[in-house]
Amino acid sequence: MEEKEEEALHVAMFPWLAMGHLLPFLRFSKLLAQKGHKISFISTPRNIDRLPKLPPNLSSSITFVSLPLPPFPNLPPSSESSMDVSYNNQQSLKSAFDLLQLPLTEILRSSSPDWIIYDYPSHWLPSVATELGISKAFFSLFNAAALCFMGPPSSLIEDFRSTPEDFTVVPPWIPFESEIVFRYHEVARYVEKTEEDVTGVSDSVRFGYSIGESDAVFVRSSPEFEPEWFGLLRNLYKKPVFPTGFLPPVNENHDGDDDDAAWVCIKEWLDKQRVDSVVYVSLGTEASLPQEELAELALGLEKSKVPFFWALRNELTRVKPEIPNGFEERVKGRGMIMVGWVPQVKILSHESVGGFLTHCGWNSVVEGLGFGKVPIFLPVLNEQGLNTRLLHGNGIGFEVPRNERDGSFDSDSVADSVRLAMGDDDEGESRRAKAKMMKGLFGNTDNNIRYVDELVAYMRSSKNSSSH
Known part of the structure; x- marks a missing residue:
């Protein structure tokens, strides 16, 4: 069915500064653009340069919006992505990312998109979107099982797990048999790092607000693969949760x-x-x-x-x-x-x-x-x-x-x-x-298109619910 012109949405995308986040956000953007929607893809200049070139048929639908990353102590100049900094400096990169709040607010105010789709570190973004009357969705590049293990927004914000051992057991909100836990060594390095590095806001708190204050959560996975986890996630979040499908990469052969x-x-x-x-x-x-x-x-x-x-x-x-x-x-x-x-x-x-x-x-x-x-x-x-x-x-x-x-x-x-x-x-x-x-x-692209269709129908029907 031909989609009517007036139903096109303007969607802003704001991924975290890591190639493993930028690329799926771009893949999702392309699927939305193929449906006739207009995308503003917002990131820092160097990261935008690193992205693959857009196919000619989508170049008028996706606009790259460049936000220079403010300098921050401990961050070498021109470090704009998680691959530019050591693992111990990731929190400094997040603190620099937080300084994008004001310039991003100005961009959103002047471009007035229907929706903004954002990533877990942007814990400050939902309240900005609410103030501007823009609908907002948290896009998780983690599967439903991992999100369920992390828990409901309230326990993420309280950061109630403090020792490595806390992460090696099934949490109390998982009501069924599960083997999905961390091994001690997988989390010990991580917890030690968090203690060493007290810069800014913890990841747990970032996740808690990004999820808790969203209008909806989009998950890069499929209920066909993890049905019980999607069911539990909806109970834990008490809000609409939509799969985006896996967004499989396309093996694109561009000229040259x-x-x-x-x-x-x-x-x-x-x-x-x-x-x-x-x-x-x-x-x-x-x-x-x-x-x-x-x-x-x-x-x-x-x-x-x-x-x-x-x-x-x-x-x-x-x-x-x-x-x-x-x-x-x-x-x-x-x-x-x-x-x-x-x-x-x-x-x-x-x-x-x-x-x-x-x-x-x-x-x-x-x-x-x-x-x-x-x-x-x-x-x-x-x-x-x-x-x-x-x-x-x-x-x-x-x-x-x-x-x-x-x-x-x-x-x-x-x-x-x-x-x-x-x-x-x-x-x-x-x-x-x-x-x-x-x-x-x-690798099923047809399935993927079906999930995106359902999600777009939801975005259309509820785009003004934030008083837009």
């Missing part, structure tokens, strides 16, 4: 893209490997393993005897992380290592890649399962441990065994997990089959 020297070289290597034989190894843009863990990971890949492509990202120092002496020589031909940015979606869509050794950030999970690749989990920070339990509990993927207390693992546990995922035995076979089945859910 394939001339990219990195991809030409990677593709040439992948083309020589057998179908489904290669493990792609990438721990995201923010996670960095301690030196000894990096060495065990390298030796584990070597011992596994499985072909691998390892994207070693070290955005901050741009120096090659130290891997064991002679490692590259010994795995030559069977393993390829590349430092820096790689075209992850293209690699995952290649037929010779069968497995994905991942930190289990939700973005990477969606990309990997969207192409039916079997995941091998090595969670490092944030909610990655919760994602690992959710998937593993659904019979998807293999987790590298680690010491519960300090998180240490050895090369044998890496090698065993990789061989299990890629080998011929029954367990590997059934989990690989499950991952391939997930492609129909995580």
